[in-house]
Amino acid sequence: MSTATALKPSLSTAPERNQSAEKMVQQLREIFADAPELGKKALENVLREIKEQVSEAPPPPIESAGRVGARLGKRSELTIIVPLAPGGAKRLRAFLRLLGGNLNKGDKVGSLHDMRFVFFDSDTRLLFATSFDGDWDPYIDDFVTSIPDYLDIIDSAWDGWPGIRHPGAKDYLARHQITAEGWYVAHPDLTVAEIHRLKRIGKALEEFLDKVG
Amino acid sequence: MATQTAIANRPKQDLAVEQQIQKLRQIYADAPEMGRVALEKIMGELEAAVYSQLKASTAGRIGLRQGKVSELTAIVKFTSGGAKRLRALLNVLGNNFQGADKVGTLHDMRFVFLDNDTKLLFATAYDGDWDPYIDDFATKIPDALDVLFCDAEGYPGMHSPAVRDWIAGNQITADAWYVASPNLTVAETKRLEKVGGAVEEFLDKIG
Numbered sequence: 001m002s003t004a005t006a007l008k009p010s011l012s013t014a015p016e017r018n019q020s021a022e023k024m025v026q027q028l029r030e031i032f033a034d035a036p037e038l039g040k041k042a043l044e045n046v047l048r049e050i051k052e053q054v055s056e057a058p059p060p061p062i063e064s065a066g067r068v069g070a071r072l073g074k075r076s077e078l079t080i081i082v083p084l085a086p087g088g089a090k091r092l093r094a095f096l097r098l099l100g101g102n103l104n105k106g107d108k109v110g111s112l113h114d115m116r117f118v119f120f121d122s123d124t125r126l127l128f129a130t131s132f133d134g135d136w137d138p139y140i141d142d143f144v145t146s147i148p149d150y151l152d153i154i155d156s157a158w159d160g161w162p163g164i165r166h167p168g169a170k171d172y173l174a175r176h177q178i179t180a181e182g183w184y185v186a187h188p189d190l191t192v193a194e195i196h197r198l199k200r201i202g203k204a205l206e207e208f209l210d211k212v213g
Numbered sequence: 214m215a216t217q218t219a220i221a222n223r224p225k226q227d228l229a230v231e232q233q234i235q236k237l238r239q240i241y242a243d244a245p246e247m248g249r250v251a252l253e254k255i256m257g258e259l260e261a262a263v264y265s266q267l268k269a270s271t272a273g274r275i276g277l278r279q280g281k282v283s284e285l286t287a288i289v290k291f292t293s294g295g296a297k298r299l300r301a302l303l304n305v306l307g308n309n310f311q312g313a314d315k316v317g318t319l320h321d322m323r324f325v326f327l328d329n330d331t332k333l334l335f336a337t338a339y340d341g342d343w344d345p346y347i348d349d350f351a352t353k354i355p356d357a358l359d360v361l362f363c364d365a366e367g368y369p370g371m372h373s374p375a376v377r378d379w380i381a382g383n384q385i386t387a388d389a390w391y392v393a394s395p396n397l398t399v400a401e402t403k404r405l406e407k408v409g410g411a412v413e414e415f416l417d418k419i420g
Contacts, residue, residue: 024305031301032360034294038370039363045356046312062308070323072308079325079334087243094240095252096389098233098259100268101277103391105258114321114338116277116387118286127286129336131321149251153241156248163247182303182324184310186399190406195394198405201412 060188066136067170068177073188075113076136080128080177088157089123095153108146111139113192117154126158133191140170230263273342274377275384280395282320283346285337287383288327295364296330302360312354318346320399324361333365340398347377 025047032043065076084092096103096117106112111133118127132139143151144164155161162168190198234256241252252259272283291299303324313319320338327334339346350358355371362368365383369375397405 027305028302031298031305035298036292036363038359038368042356042359042363046360049312060308075321077321077323079323079336081327085245091240091244091248093388094237098237099262099389101387101389102262102269102279103389104262106391106393112391113393114282114284115389115391116284116286116336117389118385118387120288120385127334127336129286129323131338149254152247152251153255156245156251178325178327180323180325181300182306182308182310182322184308184313184319184322186314186320187402187406190402192393195397195402195405198402198409199394199397201409202405205408205412 062183064179065134068174068179069136070180070183071135072183072185074133074191075185075188076132076134076139077180077183078128078130078132078136078139078177079180080173082126082128082161082176083159084119084124084126084157085159085161088159089119089126092117092126092154092157093119093123105147105150109142110146110192111142131185133193136174137170140173144169230260233263234260269390273344275381275386276343277387277390278342279390279392281340281398282392282395283339283341283343284387284390285335285339285343285346286385286387287335287380288385289333289335289362289368289383290366291331291333292364292366295366296326296333299324299333299361299364300326300330312357316349316353318349318399338392340400343381347380351376 028043028047032040035043060073063071065071065078069076069078071077103115106115113131113133115130116127118129119125120127148164151164155164160172162172187195237259238252241249244252269277269279272278272285276283276285278284310322313322318340320340322337323335325334325336326332351371358371363370367379369379394402
């Protein structure tokens with residue numbers, strides 16, 4: 001972490017960064033010229049802070065996760081909103097309730113950090129949102145090969161869903177996905193696999209220290 | 214004592230699980246065939262999962278929690294012109310969310326525009342319970358939040374005593390929530406990252 005920060009300033013010179021900070025502040029003031037009073041006031045309060053941040057160390061940019069979605073470092077977001085078929089919400093709710101809202105089968109998908117199912121608009125729509133490692137295509141493939149039956153049960157509640165083995169399945173998913181306009185991750189460089197590795201190292205170190213101590 | 218009670222209750226529990234599974238089968242009777250077939254395929258796993266009773270718990274006032282990590286999902290209406298302004302703001306900021314780093318309990322966060330830019334979906338994964346999480350935001354970065362949410366309909370401002378009710382009123386609890394490492398907080402992950410780096414350095418020195 002400290003190494004990465006130390007390396008960043010070499011990428012652009014200080015005057016360049018100050019210039020881009022000035023430009024950013026100006027842009028923000030223009031955007032908020034007709035904002036509600038509360039927003040305008042708050043902006044002035046945070047502007048100095050933002051300016052400092054920009055001149056300090058430019059953070060890595062948000063990139064595309066491939067076909068659709070945003071990626072920061074190694075971490076991507078998937079946000080899908082689908083219309084539910086008649087009776088679909090009732091079925092899917094019953095299924096998820098039986099599992100106690102606990103989807104530990106997600107462990108089989110080695111690139112999955114977190115995942116939620118949220119019903120809204122009077123149970124006519126479902127939000128499916130995940131955070132995962134890497135690019136969209138291999139991630140979807142990972143899901144399909146790891147837990148196909150669970151996907152069939154869940155997705156059979158979706159209106160117009162062609163089935164995960166159908167050649168049009170990925171098009172359906174991409175069509176219903178909405179790329180986030182803003183995406184933040186606390187540890188953008190840690191994949192699921194790397195976190196598991198770090199957990200093992202942490203445990204081994206504790207054991208080691210126990211033996212020494 | 215607790216074990217004895219559990220054993221005594223076992224047949225009763227078996228019956229309850231059987232009934233639950235049976236009910237699910239009935240509900241899926243009119244599902245598309247692919248859903249029905251898949252349900253039968255995983256029936257064994259499903260029964261095991263129900264018995265294990267590893268349930269997601271509540272994050273406090275609202276939302277689900279898995280281990281130490283909770284979910285917050287809110288959908289709010291934009292004021293007119295609000296979507297345009299927030300999009301421009303997010304574009305300029307890039308991923309400059311150092312404020313979020315400052316809060317220290319936030320795993321990830323997304324802003325998604327819905328229904329032709331009329332609504333905003335805000336979804337986060339965070340550590341612990343709802344109340345201290347909101348407190349954290351309100352005390353550490355109230356201004357940054359006011360800038361981000363001033364264009365949400367009815368937003369009272371982070372300094373207003375009404376803000377908690379406003380957030381809870383727009384939040385929708387997930388029906389299911391999965392976390393790959395439910396026992397790792399943001400702080401613990403950071404600590405492990407440091408440990409990993411130190412161990413590598415150590416091995417380099419002796420290697």
